[in-house]
Amino acid sequence: MGRKGIAAVAALTALAALAGGAAGCTVRPAGADGEHRSPVRTEAPGRTPSASPSTPSSPSPTPDDDEKSSPAPRVLWSPGDSGRDIRELQARLRQVAWIFHGPTGTYDDLTAEAVRGFQGKRGLPRTGVTDSVTWQRLLGMTHEPGTWELYLMGGQPADAPDARCRTGRVLCISKTSRTLRWMIDGRTVSTMPVRFGSEYTPTREGVFHVYWKSRHHVSTLYDSPMPYAMFFSGGQAVHFSADFAARGYAGASHGCVNVRDEAAIAQLYGQVRNGDKVVVHW
Secondary structure, eight states: OOOOHHHHHHHHHHHHHHHHHHHHHHEEEOOOOOOOOOOOOOOOTTTTOOTTSSSOOOOOOOOOHHHHSSOOEEEETTTOOBBBBHHHHHHHHHHTTSSOOOSSSSHHHHHHHHHHHHHHTTSSSSSSSSHHHHHHHOOOOHHOOOHHHTTTTTTTOOOOGGGSSSHHHHEEEEETEEEEEEEEEETEEEEEEOOOOOOOOOOOOEEOOOOHHHHHHEEEOOOOOOEEEEEEEETEEEEEEEEHHHGGGSSSSSSSSEOOOOOHHHHHHHHHHHTTTTEEOO
């Protein structure tokens, strides 16, 4: 074959190679490292190459996704609940000046409003419902309330009556539970919270008897009203106290046994007789 023939064959070979490339096969040169790769990579026309298995494709989380995945705070107490836990909630709110009444032990409208105020002041959602986040924030700002902070305005349970109270007609007064039981022949007729004198003017302890009743009494020593007074030891008496009704156990008497429930002591006053026994005990 002459030179012209050889040239023609070479041209036909080149055209065939170009036609093959249009069908999807590419001749790959040696890599940058000098190593020869597989000479042909076959790809189906119109298909998008799949992602490499070593780099899986997944969407990046967005701030909204994070918020949606975060669980909502757990609700602990809400309006209508009652009990000792609500007393503690109210006592702690009182410590940070969000409540000025109670504690009552009932999650009422005033408690919900106080919780809303506390939440708003600290950038929390103003729901009026005590959730775990609100409670933890309140715990960090307050101390564990004592018994008489929990029962600041009364409502505490009475302890067992003293043995000396189990016979006859008796005003059975406990300094331990700060309660008065009106008892007849061992049966409790009524119970009410009471307040005593301070350490400087203590209420006397022991067994006494009512020797004088004075419905509209006014103290000549302290010039203060003592309605429904039932005297049992010198100038010490069981009587209604407007100060106890207003301040609870934040105050003290001058030695008398204070009652804060005026309706309750009015009824008691009508039942007690001169000569009835009075027992003041721990």
